[in-house]
Amino acid sequence: xxxxxxxxxxxxxxxxxxxxxxxxxxxxxxxxxxxxxLGQDIFNHFDGRGVNKILTVExxxxxxxxxxAQYFGCPVLCAKKHKSINISNDVYFSKVYxxxxxxxxxxxxxxxxxxxxxxxxxxxxxxxxxxxxxGLIDLVKQAGAVVVGISTGVEKTYQGxxxxxxxxxxxxxxxxxxxxxxxGKITFEK
Amino acid sequence: xxxxxxxxxxxxxxxxxxxxxxxxxxxxxxxxxxxxxLGQDIFNHFDGRGVNKILTVExxxxxxxxxxAQYFGCPVLCAKKHKSINISNDVYFSKVYxxxxxxxxxxxxxxxxxxxxxxxxxxxxxxxxxxxxxGLIDLVKQAGAVVVGISTGVEKTYQGxxxxxxxxxxxxxxxxxxxxxxxGKITFEK
Numbered sequence: 001x002x003x004x005x006x007x008x009x010x011x012x013x014x015x016x017x018x019x020x021x022x023x024x025x026x027x028x029x030x031x032x033x034x035x036x037x038l039g040q041d042i043f044n045h046f047d048g049r050g051v052n053k054i055l056t057v058e059x060x061x062x063x064x065x066x067x068x069a070q071y072f073g074c075p076v077l078c079a080k081k082h083k084s085i086n087i088s089n090d091v092y093f094s095k096v097y098x099x100x101x102x103x104x105x106x107x108x109x110x111x112x113x114x115x116x117x118x119x120x121x122x123x124x125x126x127x128x129x130x131x132x133x134x135g136l137i138d139l140v141k142q143a144g145a146v147v148v149g150i151s152t153g154v155e156k157t158y159q160g161x162x163x164x165x166x167x168x169x170x171x172x173x174x175x176x177x178x179x180x181x182x183x184g185k186i187t188f189e190k
Numbered sequence: 191x192x193x194x195x196x197x198x199x200x201x202x203x204x205x206x207x208x209x210x211x212x213x214x215x216x217x218x219x220x221x222x223x224x225x226x227x228l229g230q231d232i233f234n235h236f237d238g239r240g241v242n243k244i245l246t247v248e249x250x251x252x253x254x255x256x257x258x259a260q261y262f263g264c265p266v267l268c269a270k271k272h273k274s275i276n277i278s279n280d281v282y283f284s285k286v287y288x289x290x291x292x293x294x295x296x297x298x299x300x301x302x303x304x305x306x307x308x309x310x311x312x313x314x315x316x317x318x319x320x321x322x323x324x325g326l327i328d329l330v331k332q333a334g335a336v337v338v339g340i341s342t343g344v345e346k347t348y349q350g351x352x353x354x355x356x357x358x359x360x361x362x363x364x365x366x367x368x369x370x371x372x373x374g375k376i377t378f379e380k
């Protein structure tokens with residue numbers, strides 16, 4: 001069984017409404033030592049593929065992306081959901097519907113930091129329908145950069161994101177692949 | 191000169207409207223190797239003081255908080271600005287005005303992860319008027335936990351946050367202390 005799958009069985013909770021609560025270590029309280037182990041796993045999988053930048057989206061993808069980037073020795077580029085006075089006006093942007101927040105967001109990155117020729121690994125904490133990843137891929141394409149692969153923490157396989165992204169031709173490496181959540185019980189993909 | 195002050199002189203840009211652009215390494219593109227050095231500096235300063243949790247607020251404080259937590263061997267607790275289906279209803283919350291986004295936000299943490307007796311180090315990327323830190327202190331107080339200290343990346347000393355927080359009795363350790371930004375030139379506190 002994968003490291004994150006063991007952790008979910010130990011510390012995760014299934015709530016009503018198809019919600020998996022992993023906020024004790026993944027997206028509210030952050031167990032950085034554990035996230036670093038996940039980052040190493042991601043590195044081991046994508047090592048030797050020329051990744052020179054990790055792309056994630058604020059806020060809950062940042063921790064895993066940073067831990068992972070330490071192994072690659074590369075920076076993280078964090079797509080923003082809110083225009084801020086700290087970001088220049090010269091941005092790539094894309095539209096993303098958030099399953100978690102039930103809202104549609106613009107995400108954006110400064111053109112300065114995403115360049116043609118960049119080899120990008122996309123990292124996020126959750127993969128449900130794949131909307132966030134499709135938005136991030138769109139940003140990478142606009143820049144003429146290349147998506148080497150996509151790595152996500154918790155994937156709910158039955159929500160279709162994995163199939164959608166692999167059908168688009170991208171490799172998806174998820175650290176926990178949930179096939180079903182029912183009556184508080186989690187079944188992982190074999 | 192401090193490590194972050196050197197970096198700001200090398201890679202930062204002063205924009206109009208009192209804006210310091212450090213998005214090439216601190217809050218958009220994240221130079222995790224450099225942030226890790228800053229985290230070690232923060233650890234060296236607060237080592238031996240019993241810190242068992244680092245508290246920050248999404249989104250741009252997360253990276254520095256995570257890098258710092260690796261040295262302390264403790265988790266990060268990331269205060270949320272948006273209620274999400276992943277967070278329980280049982281939260282402490284406080285109100286914070288954001289200088290960067292020109293909006294007032296509620297910030298919140300789950301009561302489950304902030305407990306009486308916790309020794310909290312607050313870490314954030316910027317210190318201006320101190321509003322975010324005052325909100326975070328408020329959360330810690332509500333839980334009956336203790337603020338060991340506050341460490342921020344870039345402090346604009348002239349905006350009063352440092353004085354405000356130290357007047358409240360808290361130790362503030364900032365990694366770059368800007369006394370003035372004028373005509374594109376940055377002067378640091380001596």
